[in-house]
Amino acid sequence: MELFNVYPLYDVTPVSANGSTIIDENGKKYLDLYGGHAVISIGHGHPHYVHRLKSQVDKIGFYSNAVKNPLQNELAQKLGKLSGCENYKLFLCNSGAEANENALKLASFHTGKSKVVAFKNGFHGRTSAAVASTDNEKINAPLNKQQKVTILPLNDLAAFKAAIIKEDVCAVIIEAIQGVGGLDEPTSAFFQQIAALCKLYNVVLIADEVQCGFGRSGKFFGFQHHDVIPDIISIAKGMGNGFPVGGILIHDKIKASFGLLGTTFGGNHLACAASLAVLEVLERENLIENAIETGVYFQQRASEIPQIKSTKGKGLMLGLVFDFDVAPLRKRLIYNQNIFTGSAKDKNVLRILPALSITKTAIDNFFNALKTELL
Ligand SMILES: Cc1ncc(COP(=O)(O)O)c(C=O)c1O
DSSP: OOOOOOOOOOSOOEEEEEBTEEEETTSOEEEESSHHHHTOSSOBTOHHHHHHHHHHHHHOOOOOTTSOOHHHHHHHHHHHHHHTOTTEEEEEESSHHHHHHHHHHHHHHHHSOOEEEEETTOOOOSSHHHHHTSSOGGGOOTTGGGSOEEEEOTTOHHHHHHHHTTSOEEEEEEOSSOTTTTSOOOOHHHHHHHHHHHHHTTOEEEEEOTTTTTTTTSSSSGGGGTTOOOSEEEEOGGGTTTSOOEEEEEETTSOOOTTSSOOSSTTOHHHHHHHHHHHHHHHHTTHHHHHHHHHHHHHHHHHTOTTOOEEEEETTEEEEEOSSOOHHHHHHHHHTTOEEOBOOSSTTEEEEOOOTTOOHHHHHHHHHHHHHHHO
């Protein structure tokens, strides 16, 4: 059998990795400034992470959600404490799309309504309501297009008000920093005003923190830059440092009942161990502080390069804006300089999403390589 051919592949075969270094089958080393779509948060192969996963699988790797799993409670406690979101409850699942799917479904259950408001260039996953809320016609099948979703320009309060006063909206879903879309952000005023309107019209505000959460923006959650309180927060990517795990944090005002949500694999022992290891390393090694410091350093270095027209984003969720399509540059960075970077919907944006443990030396190496490729 062959693979269903949906991914255009770079000709690189990683076989091992540590920290921000990936090693291919020929022993060639690459600098990873992309973390496999913003997933690697504490660095590849972190010893504490490896130890926690290995020792967990030696004991028990999985059992269903029909029995007690104290690791889930431990994860909820630790996540609440580190994120400052202690008045939320945690529901665990397996991916970002699944997190948003559960968030949207819960919003619909909670309000009894069915329309979703999402934003231009937003990305929320590839399943059912999550993909319908994603601003990309090409990945929405006729089945998905049956969902009732209005996609509005970001930061357009008048358009938002006009959509929400119809009183048929169950949820608004928003990224504090857009990932796939190209690093645009809501203003604090816009975020705060939509939060207030959501309250007024009984609409659930969903912060999609799948990419910008878990410290990447320099705060635990991206929305925390804006002084707002979402009703549901969706998480995945950096949460497991490569182990597939996702979840939603649900504000105390939304009540649980048996059977409301459910999953076979979500919150299994290995997933909890992976996510606990991530939180422990984030805390012990002050990685959020490192994300702030190295993020500022990155932006400073970027400002020295005349071909970079501007930088977007916060912490270590950054976009370098050029005035040309960066696809050939990305290719040269991989094949000539052995550096992984990312693309965005905006073709002129080079996305930078390193592990939160990245060093200034690695950043210097990147800029030396970039200068060579821009000559
Ligand atoms: C903001 C955001 N939400 C949701 C998703 C979907 O996550 P997953 O690919 O784990 O389903 C992504 C993936 O890129 C994302 O960036």
